Amino acid sequence: MDIEFSEPDIQRYARHILLAEVGGSGQAKxxxxxxxxxxxxxxxxxxxxxxxxxxVGTVGIVDDDIVTLSNLQRQIAHTTADIGAAxxxxxxxxxxxxNPGVTLHxxxxxxxxxxxxxxxxxYDIICDGTDNFAARYxxxxxxxxxxKTLISAAVLRFEAQLSTFRPGHGPCYRCLYPDPPAxxxxxxxxxxxxxxxxxGVAGTLQATEVLKEILHIGASLSGRLLLWDALxxxxxxxxxxxxxxxPLCGDTPSISDLSAHG
Numbered sequence: 001m002d003i004e005f006s007e008p009d010i011q012r013y014a015r016h017i018l019l020a021e022v023g024g025s026g027q028a029k030x031x032x033x034x035x036x037x038x039x040x041x042x043x044x045x046x047x048x049x050x051x052x053x054x055x056v057g058t059v060g061i062v063d064d065d066i067v068t069l070s071n072l073q074r075q076i077a078h079t080t081a082d083i084g085a086a087x088x089x090x091x092x093x094x095x096x097x098x099n100p101g102v103t104l105h106x107x108x109x110x111x112x113x114x115x116x117x118x119x120x121x122x123y124d125i126i127c128d129g130t131d132n133f134a135a136r137y138x139x140x141x142x143x144x145x146x147x148k149t150l151i152s153a154a155v156l157r158f159e160a161q162l163s164t165f166r167p168g169h170g171p172c173y174r175c176l177y178p179d180p181p182a183x184x185x186x187x188x189x190x191x192x193x194x195x196x197x198x199x200g201v202a203g204t205l206q207a208t209e210v211l212k213e214i215l216h217i218g219a220s221l222s223g224r225l226l227l228w229d230a231l232x233x234x235x236x237x238x239x240x241x242x243x244x245x246x247p248l249c250g251d252t253p254s255i256s257d258l259s260a261h262g
Contacts, residue, residue, distance in 0.1 A: 009101065013055055021217045027055060033214045034058040036120060038111055038139055039129030040065070040087035042189075042199030043153050043206060045077035045094075047127055048104075050207035052095035056214070058103045059095065060123055063087045064110040074196035111135055113261035116142040125210055128152040129203070131189060133180040138261045140165065140173030144248050145257070149213055151221075153206045156187070158195050158230040160202035163221050164209055170222035171242040172249040198230050 005013070005027070016022045016030075033056050037044045040063035051059050067075075067082045067090055077094040078087065088106035095104055107119055111130070116138060120126055126148050128139050136152070143150035143165065150165040152173065165172050205226070212218045225238045247254045 009055075012099070012101075016054070022215060026215045026217075029214055030055045030211070031057040033125070034060075034123045035125045035127060035210055035214075036060040036062065036123035037127045037129055038062045038135070039131065040075070040077070040091040041071065041129060041131060042074040042155065042194065042196070043129035043203040044127070045075045045091060046200050046203030047129060047207050047210070048091045048095045049077055049098060050204060051210060052099045052102050052104070054207075054211055055099065056102060056210070058105065058123075060105040060107055060119075061088045061091050062107040062109065062111055062119055063091075064108055074194065074199045076200060111138060113138060113258040116258060117146060120146060120148055123148070125149045125151065125213055127206060127210060128154075129206070133186075134261070137173070137180055138258065141248060141255060141258060141261070143167065144172050145255075151206055151209050151213070153202045155194055155199050155202050156189060157192055158198060160198055160205075160228045160230070162202060162205050162209065162226040162228075163224065164213065166220070166222045167249070170220075171240055172246060174248040174255075175243040175246045176225065176240050178243070178247065195230060198228075201228070201230070 013027050016027050017024055035051055035056055037047050040061050048059060048061055065087050067078045067085050067087055069083055071078055077091040082090040086108050088108050092104035092106045109115060120142060126143050128136055130136055140150060144167045147167045153162045209221055223239060228235050244251045
């Protein structure tokens with residue numbers, strides 16, 4: 001990949017370039033990559049900051065919310081001065097403060113079935129930083145139908161989970177979770193709480209998987225679910241296969257568009 005780096009760029013990315021698995025060609029891949037983050041909260045904030053710091057050339061951020069005081073316990077791209085501002089603009093500004101050489105596209109909208117495909121169209125990798133099941137399933141379905149790699153994370157209380165979904169190259173989100181849980185069965189972070197640093201670790205792990213996918217290095221989390229229990233200080237990985245009966249990617253799928261998401 002033919003991208004020329006300036007002397008300041010070489011200094012900025014020196015620790016990457018020293019890695020045999022990255023080098024100058026890998027840094028050029030990062031500069032050419034386009035990543036969309038859906039959600040500018042506890043997961044999306046460290047994602048945006050680390051992707052920008054790493055030199056990912058174009059980062060989009062989707063969120064329609066504004067910064068509130070209760071966000072600041074975990075959403076580290078926002079500050080007290082940002083209260084009342086749109087999260088996408090606050091997060092984009094924080095990322096550009098770290099690295100003004102990348103491009104940030106704030107999308108101040110809520111992800112819906114009507115806009116999902118258009119929002120995702122210009123990006124290579126999609127990151128799920130949402131906090132509700134409706135958005136997660138919409139994003140998972142949209143990524144599969146458009147052939148976009150999805151890197152998904154979720155947190156609650158002191159636990160986090162993470163996986164990668166590559167359409168056509170492993171199981172999809174619905175192979176793992178065929179249908180959303182019944183309403184009220186699993187509480188949200190707003191209802192059950194979350195340790196702020198847990199979202200930071202999960203978002204940083206998510207950013208690491210994004211960089212691995214762009215660089216084509218290491219072992220992908222496709223077909224594997226990483227589970228982290230912060231209180232027990234344990235990580236474990238569960239393997240899961242493609243489900244031939246999956247309604248999305250199975251042998252006789254019943255989901256072919258986003259109409260079910262209203």
